[in-house]
Amino acid sequence: MKSLEIVLAGFGGQGVLSAGRLVAAAGLLEGHEVSWLPSYGPEMRGGTANCHVIVADEPIGSPVLNECDCLVALNGPSLEKFEGMVRPGGWIVLDRTLVPEDPTRADVGVIAIEASQTASAMGNMTFAGVILLGAVSETTGGFRRDSFERALSEILPKSKHGLIPEEMKAFDLGRSAAPK
Amino acid sequence: MGRLSNRILMKGNEAIAEAAIRAGCRHYFGYPITPQTEISHYMAKRMRDVGGVFVQAESEIAAISMVYGAAGAGARAMTTSSSPGISLKQEGFSYIAGAELPCVVVNVERCGPGLGGILPAQGDYFQATKGGGHGDYRNLVLAPASVQELYELTVDAFALADRYRVLCLILADGTLGQMMEPVLYREDDAPRPATKDWATTGTKGQRPHNVITSIYIDPEILETHNLKLQAKYAEIERNEVRCETVGLEGADIVVTAFGTPARIVKNVVRMAADEGIRVGLIRPITLWPFPTKIVAEAAERESVKAFLSVELNAGQMVEDVRLAVNGRKPVHFHGRMGGMLPTQREILDTIRAIVRGEGGK
Numbered sequence: 001m002k003s004l005e006i007v008l009a010g011f012g013g014q015g016v017l018s019a020g021r022l023v024a025a026a027g028l029l030e031g032h033e034v035s036w037l038p039s040y041g042p043e044m045r046g047g048t049a050n051c052h053v054i055v056a057d058e059p060i061g062s063p064v065l066n067e068c069d070c071l072v073a074l075n076g077p078s079l080e081k082f083e084g085m086v087r088p089g090g091w092i093v094l095d096r097t098l099v100p101e102d103p104t105r106a107d108v109g110v111i112a113i114e115a116s117q118t119a120s121a122m123g124n125m126t127f128a129g130v131i132l133l134g135a136v137s138e139t140t141g142g143f144r145r146d147s148f149e150r151a152l153s154e155i156l157p158k159s160k161h162g163l164i165p166e167e168m169k170a171f172d173l174g175r176s177a178a179p180k
Numbered sequence: 181m182g183r184l185s186n187r188i189l190m191k192g193n194e195a196i197a198e199a200a201i202r203a204g205c206r207h208y209f210g211y212p213i214t215p216q217t218e219i220s221h222y223m224a225k226r227m228r229d230v231g232g233v234f235v236q237a238e239s240e241i242a243a244i245s246m247v248y249g250a251a252g253a254g255a256r257a258m259t260t261s262s263s264p265g266i267s268l269k270q271e272g273f274s275y276i277a278g279a280e281l282p283c284v285v286v287n288v289e290r291c292g293p294g295l296g297g298i299l300p301a302q303g304d305y306f307q308a309t310k311g312g313g314h315g316d317y318r319n320l321v322l323a324p325a326s327v328q329e330l331y332e333l334t335v336d337a338f339a340l341a342d343r344y345r346v347l348c349l350i351l352a353d354g355t356l357g358q359m360m361e362p363v364l365y366r367e368d369d370a371p372r373p374a375t376k377d378w379a380t381t382g383t384k385g386q387r388p389h390n391v392i393t394s395i396y397i398d399p400e401i402l403e404t405h406n407l408k409l410q411a412k413y414a415e416i417e418r419n420e421v422r423c424e425t426v427g428l429e430g431a432d433i434v435v436t437a438f439g440t441p442a443r444i445v446k447n448v449v450r451m452a453a454d455e456g457i458r459v460g461l462i463r464p465i466t467l468w469p470f471p472t473k474i475v476a477e478a479a480e481r482e483s484v485k486a487f488l489s490v491e492l493n494a495g496q497m498v499e500d501v502r503l504a505v506n507g508r509k510p511v512h513f514h515g516r517m518g519g520m521l522p523t524q525r526e527i528l529d530t531i532r533a534i535v536r537g538e539g540g541k
Contacts, residue, residue, distance in 0.1 A: 062447045063361070
């Protein structure tokens with residue numbers, strides 16, 4: 001597998017850090033090396049949050065990304081701040097409900113999904129990130145659907161395991177929105 | 181924290197706490213400060229399950245003094261903090277050194293001086309390795325660079341502290357504390373000394389009192405005590421140097437870095453190789469004792485043109501590198517402060533400049 005370097009960014013509270021952790025957990029379940037680095041600066045208090053996730057077959061050098069293969073943006077400021085990090089030929093996956101702007105980059109693929117609107121209709125706003133991760137899985141091949149589902153059951157507390165079928169429904173909506 | 185096959189995805193701070201418990205630490209005293217508060221969270225939860233003691237102390241000084249007390253009674257004890265809190269503990273460090281008490285302290289560094297900020301830094305290298313408290317003493321200082329190593333070095337720290345009756349300090353940075361990586365628990369626990377016959381465990385009328393103290397008013401006795409400490413430190417220097425080296429054979433430039441910057445440099449080594457620059461890495465795992473001999477041997481290599489120390493400070497470990505290189509080769513420095521991390525590109529640019537003979541920053 002080619003390594004996957006991904007930046008996930010949005011407002012604090014949107015579940016961006018948890019979404020990144022699920023990617024790392026899914027990668028680990030597939031036997032890969034993984035790292036997850038959260039932003040923990042003052043910007044987390046009511047502002048933006050982001051994390052850097054690496055899934056690789058070799059021991060991971062720097063956990064700090066200067067470039068990435070994929071940016072998942074859950075708000076406008078995140079797109080603006082981080083789109084420059086995406087390597088040419090990489091992907092920007094964005095929540096169209098919260099990001100009306102288009103990326104300025106012409107050399108990357110863009111997948112825009114009404115993730116928050118769909119999550120709202122499903123009755124759980126944290127599904128927005130899961131929807132976008134479905135698209136990331138489908139487009140990058142960095143982690144599989146079955147390992148994501150296992151990661152959910154490993155990481156979610158038992159009391160939330162009833163949500164997993166709905167989470168996977170959200171994940172599949174994202175997968176189907178990704179270009180084939 | 182999910183259990184994922186045999187490896188567990190953990191935050192660095194959680195790995196420290198779990199390692200301490202597995203190493204037999206049952207006495208933890210802390211006071212919250214970002215970016216290491218997860219250690220206290222973890223301890224508050226787990227100590228209850230394992231029959232240990234968690235105390236959120238009223239201050240950092242109280243916490244280190246509680247460690248003094250628990251260690252004096254023979255227990256495996258630990259306190260953790262971040263830079264401003266570690267400064268407050270320096271009085272305790274000195275007393276612990278004088279009284280020869282084995283204990284473990286973790287500093288998940290943030291940036292200073294003063295309250296500074298909460299982002300990662302390595303501005304406490306001098307404090308950790310050269311003093312901080314008063315008097316002639318040393319801490320055994322371990323510098324992990326991954327979550328797995330945070331786990332392993334914390335386990336080892338308890339064994340080392342017991343073996344030499346010293347304070348063993350884990351010097352990490354905020355990035356390491358906050359990030360998650362897989363951890364594989366080791367089967368071997370930190371070996372314990374056969375006996376702690378010096379500890380104040382109660383005489384039960386069977387033996388004379390043990391005394392834990394750092395006060396020796398008689399100058400001849402105090403000098404003898406100091407010489408004994410120095411002999412112990414010399415033994416640690418002989419036995420306990422740990423260091424990772426990468427690609428020193430045929431290296432043009434040798435980079436020295438510890439903790440998170442060493443991880444960044446590992447990527448730079450590959451980038452430089454792509455353009456034909458051979459970069460070697462010396463990553464000290466013990467900051468004290470410093471791997472002086474390994475650096476000196478690298479300086480003797482004909483291929484090596486210069487050294488570059490990359491740190492999250494204004495230039496601290498670079499002084500030990502210069503002492504070890506001892507003028508044989510130029511030693512350059514590249515540092516960032518205030519919570520900024522160097523990019524791979526800027527380190528590579530500095531290496532290119534050194535190769536062109538323009539020198540680093």
